Amino acid sequence: QKEVEQDPGPLSVPEGAIVSLNCTYSNSAFQYFMWYRQYSRKGPELLMYTYSSGNKEDGRFTAQVDKSSKYISLFIRDSQPSDSATYLCAMSDDTGGFKTIFGAGTRLFVKA
């Protein structure tokens, strides 16, 4: 079983829709939860991150962490065609090991 599970999609939505992207994980030591966005032929770039449980909002993006269920989500409001990309969840513990484990990535298409 992988440490981090993520549905690879693809997920196709109309412009303006609310998008929900999710990951589950098995390692209870994970404390940092990150979302990276990767455009075609580019390297991943950090979108946002949270520490431990709770929500974090940044513009149209909201990250949620539920440690009791080992489940994290990224919500995109008012989705735009420019949001079309692959979204990778990533996690690490806080032991100082600095190893980051990634999900497989969900490919998102937002249609104009």
Next chain:
Amino acid sequence: DADVTQTPRNRITKTGKRIMLECSQTKGHDRMYWYRQDPGLGLRLIYYSFDVKDINKGEISDGYSVSRQAQAKFSLSLESAIPNQTALYFCATGGQGASGANVLTFGAGSRLTVL
């Protein structure tokens, strides 16, 4: 210039050849990483380095070696390339985020095809 530069961007080679992928960074970070990306498998860690004298194996290090020539340079070698090493390779540096998170900055990737 990009914070993390990878060369070459694309390479086609034959089975058994030695290949080196190079990475340099201007972030000033001590931590550097090599990841491999395959469709449906996401990013998998090959090797990571916390400083010039500290190199560690990741989850898929077999068939690969690395060299940390300086704080800013971290190269990945395939001593004898095989077709299942065909993939997209990413170098990354790790910096400290506001809450202590290890925030990765990636290069643009090196696409390697082994025939």
